[in-house]
Amino acid sequence: MKNTLRVLRAERNWSQAALAQEAGVSRQTINAIETGKYDPSLPLAFKLAKIFNRSIEEIFESDALV
Amino acid sequence: MKKTTVQDPAATRRRRVALGAGLGLVVGGGIDLILGDSGWGLVIGILCGALLGYFVRFPLPLMEYPPYIMRRIILSAIFFLVTLFASQWLLDQELEKSYQVLVAIAPSIPGALLVFSIGSAIAQLDELQRRIQLEGIGIAFGASVIIFLSYALLVEVGIPQVNWMFVPLLMVLLWGIGKLWTMWKYR
Numbered sequence: 508m509k510n511t512l513r514v515l516r517a518e519r520n521w522s523q524a525a526l527a528q529e530a531g532v533s534r535q536t537i538n539a540i541e542t543g544k545y546d547p548s549l550p551l552a553f554k555l556a557k558i559f560n561r562s563i564e565e566i567f568e569s570d571a572l573v
Numbered sequence: 574m575k576k577t578t579v580q581d582p583a584a585t586r587r588r589r590v591a592l593g594a595g596l597g598l599v600v601g602g603g604i605d606l607i608l609g610d611s612g613w614g615l616v617i618g619i620l621c622g623a624l625l626g627y628f629v630r631f632p633l634p635l636m637e638y639p640p641y642i643m644r645r646i647i648l649s650a651i652f653f654l655v656t657l658f659a660s661q662w663l664l665d666q667e668l669e670k671s672y673q674v675l676v677a678i679a680p681s682i683p684g685a686l687l688v689f690s691i692g693s694a695i696a697q698l699d700e701l702q703r704r705i706q707l708e709g710i711g712i713a714f715g716a717s718v719i720i721f722l723s724y725a726l727l728v729e730v731g732i733p734q735v736n737w738m739f740v741p742l743l744m745v746l747l748w749g750i751g752k753l754w755t756m757w758k759y760r
Contacts, residue, residue: 532699539759
């Protein structure tokens with residue numbers, strides 16, 4: 508699954524650690540999501556979407572649909 | 574939202590010392606069994622592991638546990654070790670047979686407490702970290718089955734039997750290796 512998390516984070520000049528703290532997960536989890544090594548659960552995806560004030564579809568995109 | 578989070582170097586060092594001591598406990602336990610169950614292997618293993626964690630800044634990605642969980646694990650581990658040493662000492666004192674069974678099995682209670690503490694620590698982790706732990710445990714289980722099945726087959730052809738205490742030690746060591754490999758995969 509592709510995502511625009513890194514871009515959204517960079518636009519706000521936030522560090523991975525700061526985003527991790529806000530989402531209540533570890534920095535390693537944010538890094539793994541950004542690099543596409545880990546697909547977050549639906550609750551975490553909703554939480555990230557809420558933090559960036561976007562819908563889930565605007566942040567995450569399935570590889571199968573590309 | 575904060576733009577940066579500065580990691581506390583003292584907390585990182587404490588985690589490294591705890592990890593080193595834990596690794597030392599497992600390796601030292603194995604050495605202790607080889608040296609004849611004197612208890613010195615454990616002491617030397619824990620001390621060397623803790624010193625290694627204090628002085629060597631190894632670049633391992635460490636999982637962060639809440640301080641009260643870490644305290645619970647450390648206290649359970651100390652309780653387990655004290656009970657283990659006390660049990661071994663009492664068994665050398667020529668107790669009655671009925672007492673020997675109770676004394677021999679006594680370390681299992683703090684042992685179960687230690688396993689419960691580690692389980693509750695895993696429950697506090699986030700979803701990726703729980704997955705890493707689960708995959709690590711899966712790798713350890715699979716590797717243990719292969720190793721002990723091979724060993725059981727070799728016993729049939731006459732290789733010497735080892736102490737049963739090697740089984741949990743090896744499983745813990747394999748869990749650590751599996752966890753590190755999975756952490757590297759998601760790094």
